[in-house]
């Protein structure tokens with residue numbers, strides 16, 4: 001027996017018309033002018049209340065070319081985040097779009113200069129860095145939002161609604177993650193695979209999304225312990241790169257995880273089983289499943305996991321005491337990546353303007369980061385470890 005549910009509210013929420021008050025302009029700067037910075041510019045340049053006032057990149061000439069390509073040849077550009085913060089006065093907000101290892105230093109610097117921060121995901125590389133960023137955030141009183149645009153996908157919001165409605169009963173087990181058969185990202189060089197710049201690999205690139213999808217749905221409970229495993233069998237193999245028509249030297253540069261797995265005990269007696277792969281000999285490492293005492297939810301994986309959902313979700317539950325063939329399909333709601341990015345940036349700007357709280361707050365994402373960090377540390381130690389997140 002299959003029944004269909006639709007959720008008009010979730011649909012309407014995604015289609016909401018945002019009225020933007022353009023009488024107060026926000027001065028915004030971009031730090032790190034690679035691919036993702038372009039996605040931020042796509043949104044900022046649409047906002048009538050945003051003035052792009054500066055950019056910075058460590059690579060000489062890169063920020064200048066980026067701004068010129070976007071039609072802002074006269075915007076001052078700086079050779080580093082720090083230089084920019086020291087020289088540009090009255091900045092309201094900055095988008096930090098650097099590679100992972102520069103997230104923490106740039107975010108701390110910006111907060112210490114009294115600037116609101118839109119920080120790309122992953123939050124940081126280590127838990128210790130995330131704690132330092134949060135201390136700076138607290139001291140500054142500024143808005144810090146982390147760049148998880150799938151939060152604004154109504155299908156992702158539906159997962160949370162289903163869990164929070166109690167439809168599944170008490171949640172006790174979750175499996176999440178995903179992966180790609182071949183997909184170590186090097187479209188613009190080695191910043192994702194070099195330890196110096198990426199710091200972490202598949203976990204920080206795509207794993208943090210699957211963790212956010214389920215942890216946000218269940219209200220981000222504290223993680224208690226983790227047994228983790230990371231490996232680099234594909235990235236370290238010269239044959240992988242030659243087969244991908246990339247320089248075989250990438251194998252020597254490769255210094256991060258291309259696969260990670262973790263078994264995490266969460267507060268509230270919930271087990272989280274997680275795995276993520278940039279490359280593997282497998283089509284998919286499995287759907288996401290959320291198991292509860294009254295029902296379970298299956299969220300189809302995608303071939304190339306990037307924070308999206310592979311198709312309609314299914315709720316398995318009993319009706320009139322019978323489980324035979326009972327499954328409820330949850331139809332996909334309209335969504336676009338463009339819409340996700342719009343709401344990611346707009347909700348941040350609204351929080352800055354109205355003194356609201358961060359749309360994707362560090363207080364949640366530190367838990368995501370603690371799990372990733374715990375997987376690295378447990379893998380190194382070869383045993384289960386405790387996760388401890390201090391009060392900040």
Ligand SMILES: NC(=O)c1ccc[n+]([C@@H]2O[C@H](COP(=O)([O-])OP(=O)(O)OC[C@H]3O[C@@H](n4cnc5c(N)ncnc54)[C@H](O)[C@@H]3O)[C@@H](O)[C@H]2O)c1
Pocket residue numbers: 031032033034035036037056057058059062079080081082097098099100102106120121122147148149188191192204205
């Ligand atoms: N939200 C998303 O959908 C999404 C998609 C892709 C990437 N990302 C994230 O965005 C970040 C950047 O990704 P990318 O593909 O644009 O990387 P990239 O390596 O192409 O660009 C990063 C740029 O930052 C610059 N940079 C580093 N440190 C700097 C500093 N201190 N001051 C000034 N410039 C600095 C580098 O020189 C480089 O040009 C990564 O953390 C990645 O995880 C998010």
